[in-house]
Amino acid sequence: MSGGPSRLPEGALASALSQQTERLSHCVHCGFCLPACPTYTRLGDEADSPRGRLHLMGAVVEGRLDPASEAFQLHMDRCLGCRACESVCPSGVEYGFLLERAREVAVSARQPSLVQRLLLGLIQRPALFLPWMWMSRLLRWSRIPALLGRGEAGAGRPGPLRLGAAMLAASAPPSLRVASFTGTRVQDREGEASGEPRGEVALLTGCVQDQLFRRVNQASRRVLAANGWTVVEVAGQGCCGALHAHGGRLSQAREMARRNLAAFQSAKPRYIVNNAAGCGAMMREYHELLGEDARELSHRVVDISSLLAGEGRRPRVGDPLAMTVTYDAPCHLLHAQAVSGVGEALLASIPELELRPLQRAEECCGGAGIYGITHPELGGEIGMDKARAVIASGADVLATGNPGCMMQIGAHLRLLGSEIQVVHPIELLDESYRSAGLYES
Ligand code: SF4
Ligand code: SF4
Known part of the structure; x- marks a missing residue:
């Protein structure tokens, strides 16, 4: 794991990870996270476990490991970012937050794969993303992908x-x-939710969700309305930035988050409803990217299943x-x-x-x-x-x-x-x- 003197990139990128020594120190190396980690259970390599990756991050921060080294690049890249390790960690290590900062350092030290750069570049540019999605829908309609x-x-x-x-x-x-529909009607029963007015909500329409799964957005609007929520349309919203943040491109993710912050702050709905869990998780952590100005908005973000069926509803x-x-x-x-x-x-x-x-x-x-x-x-x-x-x-x-x-x-x-x-x-x-x-x- 040795990599000679620190080559942590200069300036803001270096500080993104090196300022996290306190968060890194929360890991007590107990190893409870190892059996929960899909890459560790399949590869059996400590460096592909949460504990191993945190150790590598610490080594980079302390200057014992070059961020361009194969060890750092490979094991940061192989992480799914699934955060199953967070659910079982007794010390509350904020692994997802640390991974994004580590990846920012990793991609600034060495170019990631062409496929990754291509995909993230396409998603970020509507002029390319929308024609790509249009062609994908056309291809899907042709049924060729279904056969292939x-x-x-x-x-x-x-x-x-x-x-x-x-x-x-x-x-x-x-x-x-x-499915077989029995056709039996079930009337609303006393005490159950009905279509009585609840308030205004906005839906994050997303990027891939809106292009390939628009039917889910449409179903979400109908179901919310049937449960008494008025769905307001929010202009100016866009991709949540999750894919860029997970890939270590925090400045691009910040740009996307800023655009959504401005769009949803002006609409002021009671809740910002997400039907894509990855986007919801990202928006609930906008304050980590944008600071305190975004905290109030982050707290109004809710998954559609939670809004309809959470907390005893x-x-x-x-x-x-x-x-x-x-x-x-x-x-x-x-x-x-x-x-x-x-x-x-x-x-x-x-x-x-x-x-x-x-x-x-x-x-x-x-x-x-x-x-x-x-x-x-x-x-x-x-x-x-x-x-x-x-x-x-x-x-x-x-x-x-x-x-x-x-x-x-x-x-x-x-x-x-x-x-x-x-x-x-x-x-x-x-x-x-x-x-x-x-x-x-
Ligand atoms: S469970 Fe938490 S504290 Fe224990 S090794 Fe894993 S990350 Fe570190
Ligand atoms: S995020 Fe998932 S793949 Fe990555 S270290 Fe944690 S459990 Fe393993």
């Missing part, structure tokens, strides 16, 4: 073309043909959906936002829907933003494990609340030849409401 991305159990690791095709196909609207009841569903909590809801049980509670509110347990549901799916694309080998292995667990649950449908997870798990289910549909939980509630006639004016 289909595999079978026992087939080898897919090449980039098949993996990309499977991911794009997994973003297509579900057919839900496995029950969403309005729709028609029964007689189907078997398993739920995978996105890491950025479960670990980064420390919110648990709300997705399951939301699904449990749908009459006749049978919720099946998912083994190792707390583990990352390997999607982790763009990790599934930039690290197809390790991301693919983790994705296959998740897909196999979904199949073993015996459910017809997998529900999860993050576009990256929907594409990663959906892709690996397809690559295994599975017909299991992947949906956002809000799509099921929406279907239940539609069937109940709640949207009829």
Whole structure:
């Protein structure tokens, strides 16, 4: 691990990590986080564990390790950023915060991969991002990705073309043909939520979410309205910056955060609702990027499942959906936002829907933003494990609340030849409401 004299980059970037010695010192090296870390459990290398990575960060700060060294670059890059280590850490180590600062130092010392630079560059520039998304939707509509991305159990690791095709196909609207609707109407019962006015909320429409999963945004607006929330449209909002922050491009993430701060501060909704867990986690931490001015806004950010089914609330009841569903909590809801049980509670509110347990549901799916694309080998292995667990649950449908997870798990289910549909939980509630006639004016 030795790397000679410190080559921590000069100025602001150096201070981004070197100012964190206090936060780094919280790690007491107990190792409780090791079994929770998907990269450590698969690779068995201490340097690919949270404790090992924190040790490497400390070595860079103290000048014992060159940030351009292979050891620092490789092990920072291999981290999923899933933050499962935070959930089990008895010392409250803010690992996600530290990782982003470490990556900022890493990418300033050495260029990251071309694929990573290309993807983040595209997302940041609407003039390139929007045509790319338009072409992706056109391709998805052609059904070519659905054919190319289909595999079978026992087939080898897919090449980039098949993996990309499977991911794009997994973003297509579900057919839900496995569902059988009983047609029994369930009327609102006393004490349950109804459409009575609650207040104004705004929806973060996002980047990929708005382009490939617009149906989820539309379903979110309908479901919120059916539960009494007035959804105000906020002009000037954009990408939350999460992918850039996770990749160590904190100055670009800050720019995106500033734009959203200005847009949502002028609209002043009671809550800023997120239906993508990664974006929600990012917005809830805007104050870490922008300082105290953003803290009040960060506190108003809430995941849609939390708003509808958190803290003992029950969403309005729709028609029964007689189907078997398993739920995978996105890491950025479960670990980064420390919110648990709300997705399951939301699904449990749908009459006749049978919720099946998912083994190792707390583990990352390997999607982790763009990790599934930039690290197809390790991301693919983790994705296959998740897909196999979904199949073993015996459910017809997998529900999860993050576009990256929907594409990663959906892709690996397809690559295994599975017909299991992947949906956002809000799509099921929406279907239940539609069937109940709640949207009829
Ligand atoms: S659980 Fe926390 S304190 Fe213990 S080794 Fe892991 S990061 Fe350090
Ligand atoms: S964020 Fe996830 S992959 Fe990275 S060290 Fe923590 S548990 Fe391991």
